Amino acid sequence: MKKVIAIAVAAMVAFGFGTSAIAAEKNPYVSMFGGKQKVVYHLNYDNPKRQKGMLRNINNHIKAVGAKNLDLRVVMHGKGYTMLETANTDLELQNTIVSLKDKGIKFQLCANTIRGKKLDEKNLFGFDPANDKVPSGVAEIAHLQKKGFAYIRP
Template sequence: MTRLLTAAATAVSLLGLAAAPALANGKEHYIAIHVDQNDPHVMNMALNNAKNVEAYYKSKGDSVTVEVVAYGPGLNMLVAGKSPVADRVAQMSLAMDHLRFSACNNTLQAMQKKVGHPVKLLSEAQVVPSGVVRLTELQEEGYSYVRP
């Protein structure tokens, strides 16, 4: 009986030690990146942040979900025919499974009113009611906030 209990305790101990590294790997991370400037440097920095974060966590065996939220002058990042980073947005969307681009509807409506016609967004963009509200929601959901 003592041998059986010792063997069971050893097995539990070994299983605990074997499971510890598995628990350390596979962590999920959530990043919200804020773009509110019509500046190609800022837009590229935001995309670099997304790419670098994904590469880092992937090398650790973790996963990351990144959402780039654009509003105000930063919405130009997601406007078809105007975005200085349209090619990178398209390429990165194909390369990164958990990358989303959110476009502020408040800003979109203001742009359309100003130019007097519909403004077309990149196909990768999803329209959200408000960029600020979206960033707030993401932070409330546990996303880390990054502003390049």
């Protein structure tokens, strides 16, 4: 019996099961059963200080969990779009947004807001209508929550 257990443990280590458990022990936010942490950040305000604070929260979230262990979306509607307008003239904000996108963070903007505010999509920093536009910001947030995304509104 001891020989069978020893062989099973050796096989688990050989196939990486042991290293996953060790990684999970070192990072309490990573499940040893796999899967990414799914989170939606809700942005609908136009306060640049709060918007930058939200981006710092996201960076801290990435540091705690690891980009590869995270599926994080920023869903903007209402006045949240102003962050992308402000970024056109704020190099620090541009760098932060690009850095987060490089880590796999998705920034999504409500089509109702674009239409209702008569926004020129070319004036929204880093905005790609084909990939970043959602039909309804609030409906997208509800949809993501139904899919298991945790909701955060900093």
